[in-house]
Amino acid sequence: MNIKHILSFFLAVFSFYILHAQDENDSDSSATLVKNINNTIPIKSLDVNNIGFINLDADKSEFNTDDFLLKLNQYTRISRVENSLNESIIGEVQERDIIIAAISSKNIHWNTLYKLSSLLSKTKLILVSFLPLKEISFNNYVFNATTIIQFQSYNTINSESAAEIIFGAKTTNAVLEEDVNNNFKSGSGILLNKTIRMGYTSPSQEGLDEDFINRKVDSIMKEGIEQHAFPGAQLLVAKNNNIIYHKSFGYHTYDNIQKVSNYDLYDLASVTKVTGPLPVIMQLVDKGIIDIDEKFSTYWKPWRNVKNKKDLTFREILAHQAGLEPYYIFLNEIIKNRKFVSRFVSNTESNKYSVKIYKDLYLNKRFVKKMYRIINRTEVSEIKKYKYSGLSFLIYPEMIKQLTGINYEKYVRDSIYRPLGATNLIFNPIGKYPESLIVPTELDTIYRNAYVKGWVHDENASLLGGVSGNAGLFGTANDLAKLIKMYQNLGEYGGKRYISEKTMKEFTRVQYPENNNKRGLGFDKPLLNNATLDISHASPAPEVSAQSFGHGGFTGTYVWADPVNNLMFIFLSNRVYPTRNNRNLYNLNIRPSLQQVFYQANLN
Known part of the structure; x- marks a missing residue:
């Protein structure tokens, strides 16, 4: 979905609230699941399914396409299929794994429905009918769909229920009250009695x-x-x-001027620590790649010969019990006398200056290694007690890459965010999200000399190109909720286990209460x-x-x-x-x- 489509999608937000208020008191939300081949719904695999949406109504009806699409997008990113009502429909949808099609009128684009249900053998068709199936049963194209959900009428409450049923946030137990030709008999209906989202x-x-x-x-x-x-x-x-x-x-x-909306994107700052590197570390613990009671230097080679760090354990560091320094201001290394040091910063991108840290500002790629060397030389307290430190979180992206062979940003996106449907948890959101919906942070008078918006606020994370473990992640509340709910469920969400219950319990318990340290591991x-x-x-x-x-x-x-x-x-x-x-x-x-x-x- 390009930025134009994303922006037009969010314009539907405001009409949604008006319509929702109008329909709240006249809802008929009973839904009947009449067909569900191979348990197509609830949809579980959000990372491997390319999902599109089509409105099959041929005339103007009360059905609000944007409203329904908005509700579907609460669960994962779904785009409207363009050119859905012309001859290019096959080419438009053949790469889709699933098409969600909606009907609220007897006047349907039958030719489009025929192509969807009969010619696309690899594409699953979920048909949502916001009118009784008996009223359109004269054409069997309707019944060729993989999954069929029937409502008695359309309103925004039923629209929301349909999205919830499709993604496993609502159960169904209704049955047909009358026969639908020879296809489905009165009293038939498929029960979904468990929610997964x-x-x-x-x-x-x-x-x-x-x-x-x-x-x-x-x-x-x-x-x-x-x-x-x-x-x-x-x-x-x-x-x-x-x-x-x-x-x-x-x-x-x-x-x-700009009102806050529920779809705004925020710089999450240190919330990144528990939503970026931490879920990956927990997965690596489950895979036996990381042992939290091993020395940190086992996984981070530069510390093996650093006297004050070589024996620190992963557990001590994650629990802020290791005595590491809280922070280091790396900007002091690239700015001298209020000017950038030319060997570190350039206004022009090149192979040498390849780390983009702000508009028309590029950092020497070798500076990242200098940051690691500086961390190597930082002090460590000899007294082991609670001392909050973000330094190790600057290291985790590179450590994760070395341990897995996969770029940190790609790893956390593909193993955590996309399967959760949390596609709006992103680093460096400029060009990826409507800029009008990105909330600004601070007037930076240190080196960016502007109100920071869409660029990470934390200066250290910015010097890592905006992709770090201490900060850098941006997110919406709705998508952030999916990840936090997975944690609350002790590692499971949407029918998928991300982290073992054993590991979740270990990371979320107090580690050193005898030292008056309230922290868990990362949490x-x-x-x-x-x-x-x-x-x-x-x-x-x-x-x-x-x-x-x-x-x-x-x-x-x-x-x-x-x-x-x-x-x-x-x-x-x-x-x-x-x-x-x-x-x-x-x-x-x-x-x-x-x-x-x-x-x-x-x-x-």
Whole structure:
């Protein structure tokens, strides 16, 4: 899908909310799954299936194509098939693995349906009929589809249900009330009684006080914006297996021009640590490639002869127990007297200056090795206690490449993001995502001299070309939720296991409580006495379970999963706009206060 198609797709967002509000009270959401050859749905393999969508209505109907496509895209990237109603249909769809076709009118493009159902033997056809099949049963092309779902009528609630059924976020148990010619008999219907992905519902459907939630969240967000904790933010919360709350507040900037939308892309900052290299490391543990109790230098050869680092274990480093320095400002190596050092930075790309760090700024590719050498020389505390450090996360991309033979960005994309359907978790989003939906971060007065937007905020990650383990990942709340839900499910999501339950439990438990270190392996954990603290001192909310885990990001991002209470919390903001000196996000305890609302809202 090119950038033009992506942008036109997102323009449908606003009409979706209007239509959803209109149809919420007149929904007939009963769906009957009448055919499902080889268990085509729920669709499980999102990484190997190229999925397209076609509207088969021949006349203008109430069916909102953009609305349905929007709902489908909540699960994975699906594009509208162009030229779907002309003679080039075969060439347009023959490379697709699955076509989702929708009908809401008796006046159908029968020729197109014939080609889809009869001439494309390798393409699976999922037909969604938003009218009783009996009304169109005079033509058997309908029944050649691989999968058929029937609704009695079209509205946005049924549209959402159809998407949820196709991707395994909703069960079906309805049967036909009358015969459909000789094809399907009254009383027939296929049951889907297990969900494999999150659906979308309201807080009240999960036993939470919706009025209380809306009142409290609105108040906290309003204060945050008024106190300049952030110009805008969004909040996504999932309870059990449903996203129950996803709402945006404020604007991208304080000039109140661009409103925050639920489809905005944020610089995740240090949330990258647990969403970029960490899932790959856990997979490598499962494969026996990494042993967390082995010396880190076993996997990172430059440390084998470094006296203060050669004996550090992988476990100590991931738990921030190794005594490594927190940070190193590598910009000081390439900027002297407020000017770039010419042997390191050029305004022209070349084989030598091949690492793009900003618009028309290219870094000498040899500087990356210099960064590793500097890390080699950094101090290590002799006292082993909790000391947060991001230095090792600068190393992981290269380590992963050396251990697997696969580029880090490609590895995490192909083994984690694409199978999850989280295609909007991306590095270097310029040209990959509508720029108007990318939230800006800070006015950089150090070396970019501009408001940073679409380029990683973290300077060290920028010197690695924007692809790092400490920062660099951008994401939407909806796609981030899929990854965090996989963690909350102890390594499984969408019918696929990504990480073993044993490894997830090991990485998410407190490693060194005897040293007053609250950390897991890579993951942050609640304060050791968190449940006894009030909201002004707790981190996160005092109500979270001791088994919960997550991570925060410098730009104002935060993710938290609570497998005991089955509650997931995602907060995204650009609190560093226009300057990182803004500290009111922390001073006002906004994130734990928001999180607490959903624990206190339990009606049970």
